Amino acid sequence: MTTDISALLTRLADPATRPDPYDTLRVLRERSPVLDPVSGLVVVARRADCEAVLRSPGVSSDRRGAGITVVPQQPNLINLDAPDHTRLRRLAGRAFKPRVIERWRPRVEAIARELLTGIAEGGGTADIASRFAYPMPVRVICEMLGVPRRDHPVFERWAHAIAYTVDPRLVPGRLDAETIADVEEAREGFAGYFSELIDARAKDPREDILSELIAAGEDEDRLTRTELVIMCILLLVAGHETTANLILNGVLALLRHPDQLGLLRDDPALAGAAVEEVLRYDAPAQMVTRIAGGPLTVGGMEIAAGSPILLLLAAANRDPDVHEAPDVFDITRGDGGHLGFAAGAHFCLGSVLARLEATIALSAFATAFADPVLVRESLRYRPHIAVRGPDRLQVSFSGISPEALEALGATERVHG
Numbered sequence: 001m002t003t004d005i006s007a008l009l010t011r012l013a014d015p016a017t018r019p020d021p022y023d024t025l026r027v028l029r030e031r032s033p034v035l036d037p038v039s040g041l042v043v044v045a046r047r048a049d050c051e052a053v054l055r056s057p058g059v060s061s062d063r064r065g066a067g068i069t070v071v072p073q074q075p076n077l078i079n080l081d082a083p084d085h086t087r088l089r090r091l092a093g094r095a096f097k098p099r100v101i102e103r104w105r106p107r108v109e110a111i112a113r114e115l116l117t118g119i120a121e122g123g124g125t126a127d128i129a130s131r132f133a134y135p136m137p138v139r140v141i142c143e144m145l146g147v148p149r150r151d152h153p154v155f156e157r158w159a160h161a162i163a164y165t166v167d168p169r170l171v172p173g174r175l176d177a178e179t180i181a182d183v184e185e186a187r188e189g190f191a192g193y194f195s196e197l198i199d200a201r202a203k204d205p206r207e208d209i210l211s212e213l214i215a216a217g218e219d220e221d222r223l224t225r226t227e228l229v230i231m232c233i234l235l236l237v238a239g240h241e242t243t244a245n246l247i248l249n250g251v252l253a254l255l256r257h258p259d260q261l262g263l264l265r266d267d268p269a270l271a272g273a274a275v276e277e278v279l280r281y282d283a284p285a286q287m288v289t290r291i292a293g294g295p296l297t298v299g300g301m302e303i304a305a306g307s308p309i310l311l312l313l314a315a316a317n318r319d320p321d322v323h324e325a326p327d328v329f330d331i332t333r334g335d336g337g338h339l340g341f342a343a344g345a346h347f348c349l350g351s352v353l354a355r356l357e358a359t360i361a362l363s364a365f366a367t368a369f370a371d372p373v374l375v376r377e378s379l380r381y382r383p384h385i386a387v388r389g390p391d392r393l394q395v396s397f398s399g400i401s402p403e404a405l406e407a408l409g410a411t412e413r414v415h416g
Helices: 002-013 022-031 047-055 084-096 098-102 105-120 128-133 135-145 149-166 177-203 209-215 225-256 258-266 268-281 351-368 402-408 410-415
Strands: 042-044 125-127 288-292 296-298 301-303 308-311 390-392 394-396
Touching (some): 047 296, 084 209, 084 225, 105 351, 105 402, 128 390, 135 149, 135 209, 135 225, 177 209, 225 390
Antiparallel strands (some): 296 301
8 A cells, every 4th residue: 555655656756647647646636645654745635635734724834954845945935834924925915916917918918919920920830838838928927027028038947947946756866966956056047137136126116016026015024135036036937837837738628628629719708717627627736745733634644743745736626526527628617616726825826917827828829729739749748746737739720810819909909
């Protein structure tokens, strides 16, 4: 039994499993909660159990020094507990209120239109990853932070490296020296860049998120320079990597389910529901880790204080106790919600922005592309485990609808 759990986690960590981890996740869900004596992880994969852990005040998000991630952690919103987490989230949250994010809708639509126009000019085959899903969110979050467009490519490379910091160590072993070196290079590059940008915005505020973060505060409480730098890194990586994967997982699901693609094409108002179903069916955030702050009972299992806990959110999102036919992709489902943005105190701060971008992207894909077909042999996944999505996804198509592109510009013209 325990050896079997270790083998399942080894399989989950194997890059060959990345295209379809759901059979492995199903078995782990059926066995959970369970302790893997090899890795020391308590595996939790049922929806009710995962949600209980995420909402429990007796569970810690501070994994620094615990050795359960592939590379060492820095203090930020995702690995701090109250009161530090509460303070940082309160200050940063002011820049991510729905009314603030909604102001960016015209610009997001304009970026989507520009990228799709470029695809239309390039012929009948395109890699949706490199031509649309990755550049769209990186341009959005970089513009929101005030990063000039010329610097976007290096930011994308650094963001891919930083994404390793949330990968759990499913299989014991030595750290990958090359991975750590890439992460440290990215951290140093981001830190130097944002330090200079923070100085510039402090002297000359603009209508961007960085200026909002610098100004955010109550009385004398403000984000420190170090906190601002780390916050910018987190926002850029989360706003880029996870949103790109959300878009790509959605495009892939629609291509594999032509009936659902047809529903969305006929009724673009279903785009929001489609995003919610992608977050349930194939969310980019596949798993998170926590530490038991004290003795804990989960699903009838006693968990000792200090135990590392692996929450398999992707398995929980397909729990048959919550969803009927959970392995079916149905954008009209509307049942039971999901843990695609986690839950509790660490519910994703950027969820409003991610939903906005993905809604615009999936609606645009469904309405703009004529006769889109997945080039199956092109599909390739990134090596990351916790944040999962394709690295390459080619689509052939017979054309791009000018009317769909024109509709994407309507909001910008109204607000312009």
